[in-house]
Amino acid sequence: AAMKQTKGLEGDKMSIIKFEFNPKVGIDNPALTLTEDTDGEGVGEPRFYLLTKDNTETFGFCLHEELGCQGHVIRQIELGGVAQRRGLQDGDRLLQVNGHFVDHMDHLRVVQKIKASGNQVLLAVLDGDSYEAAKSLGRDLSQMLPDDIRPRLCHVTRDKSGFGFSVSCPEGTKGTFQLSVLQDGPADRAGVPAGSWLLELNGDSVKSYSHAQLTKKLKQSGNKVTLLVASSAVEEFYRLRGLRVTAALADTSWLPFKVRELHLVKGPAGYGFLLKEDDCSSGGIGQFLWDVDVGLPAEQAGMKEGDRVLAVNGESIEGLDHEQTVHRIRAREDQVTLLVIDPAGDEFYHSVGFGGMVL
Numbered sequence: 001a002a003m004k005q006t007k008g009l010e011g012d013k014m015s016i017i018k019f020e021f022n023p024k025v026g027i028d029n030p031a032l033t034l035t036e037d038t039d040g041e042g043v044g045e046p047r048f049y050l051l052t053k054d055n056t057e058t059f060g061f062c063l064h065e066e067l068g069c070q071g072h073v074i075r076q077i078e079l080g081g082v083a084q085r086r087g088l089q090d091g092d093r094l095l096q097v098n099g100h101f102v103d104h105m106d107h108l109r110v111v112q113k114i115k116a117s118g119n120q121v122l123l124a125v126l127d128g129d130s131y132e133a134a135k136s137l138g139r140d141l142s143q144m145l146p147d148d149i150r151p152r153l154c155h156v157t158r159d160k161s162g163f164g165f166s167v168s169c170p171e172g173t174k175g176t177f178q179l180s181v182l183q184d185g186p187a188d189r190a191g192v193p194a195g196s197w198l199l200e201l202n203g204d205s206v207k208s209y210s211h212a213q214l215t216k217k218l219k220q221s222g223n224k225v226t227l228l229v230a231s232s233a234v235e236e237f238y239r240l241r242g243l244r245v246t247a248a249l250a251d252t253s254w255l256p257f258k259v260r261e262l263h264l265v266k267g268p269a270g271y272g273f274l275l276k277e278d279d280c281s282s283g284g285i286g287q288f289l290w291d292v293d294v295g296l297p298a299e300q301a302g303m304k305e306g307d308r309v310l311a312v313n314g315e316s317i318e319g320l321d322h323e324q325t326v327h328r329i330r331a332r333e334d335q336v337t338l339l340v341i342d343p344a345g346d347e348f349y350h351s352v353g354f355g356g357m358v359l
Contacts, residue, residue, distance in 0.1 A: 065107040093131040096124035112314030175207035191254030200228035257345030272296025277322040311339035
């Protein structure tokens with residue numbers, strides 16, 4: 001009764017990289033270290049963990065909301081597991097998920113964010129004592145974290161002047177490409193930051209590319225390219241920690257197709273749609289929405305025929321069959337929240353190699 005516990009984030013095998021960020025000192029250590037009390041008030045610095053798992057694993061901890069205890073609390077770290085060995089501590093408070101500040105968010109929403117991350121998630125935590133001390137001092141915890149640590153995915157469509165960016169590379173090197181962006185050109189309109197570093201082209205890492213190879217790949221891309229880029233500050237954040245920036249951590253808000261969240265409250269005639277299992281255009285099996293009835297909750301929520309369901313009540317349905325998905329939808333008697341994407345968007349994400357990124 002004194003605790004709300006959210007299951008589903010525990011597990012015994014994963015790859016976890018732990019590092020610390022100290023803006024006052026400006027150095028980082030990938031090994032386990034002790035954080036000094038630099039301000040004399042008993043408040044340490046946030047710690048960052050990049051957790052990676054496969055489809056059969058979980059992240060190895062539970063996230064709790066507890067009476068008499070502020071924040072989102074890390075609990076039930078598996079004894080002897082990777083998370084415990086690398087330093088995630090019982091009682092740590094979760095501050096950030098993939099660069100999003102979450103301390104102020106509803107607990108269930110935070111759990112959904114972690115689950116929606118798929119197989120990789122970047123967490124920022126603060127030890128329990130430091131968290132309580134910072135709260136008692138009235139500190140803004142968001143100010144203890146860097147402003148933006150996410151790379152950006154951008155889809156650029158060529159116009160008569162080209163893509164609107166040029167690439168520079170130090171002579172004799174591979175994989176180090178900085179972009180100069182034409183103001184108001186296609187790249188600029190697609191959200192590519194001036195002076196950003198190119199990390200992936202159409203879903204492939206450019207780490208091993210020479211300048212000539214990159215130029216060839218760009219020409220082969222036709223009129224559209226999808227770029228994973230990082231500003232100098234974001235690139236430095238990861239480079240100093242010896243971490244590879246991946247699309248799984250990216251800000252996808254600049255991409256042309258959006259997922260939609262539909263919240264439906266059941267009416268006297270039901271929700272007003274049918275769920276059908278069918279082949280996806282990109283391969284595999286998906287769950288699709290059809291026969292959307294005019295005037296009923298599904299249409300009122302914005303559902304379109306042909307939408308593919310990605311998640312139900314904040315949890316991905318990847319790998320679930322039709323009956324399992326229906327069971328998820330019916331789990332709550334009178335309401336359901338669906339994450340969906342239309343056919344054009346679905347095809348786009350898979351065509352550029354980011355099918356799993358859509359969540």
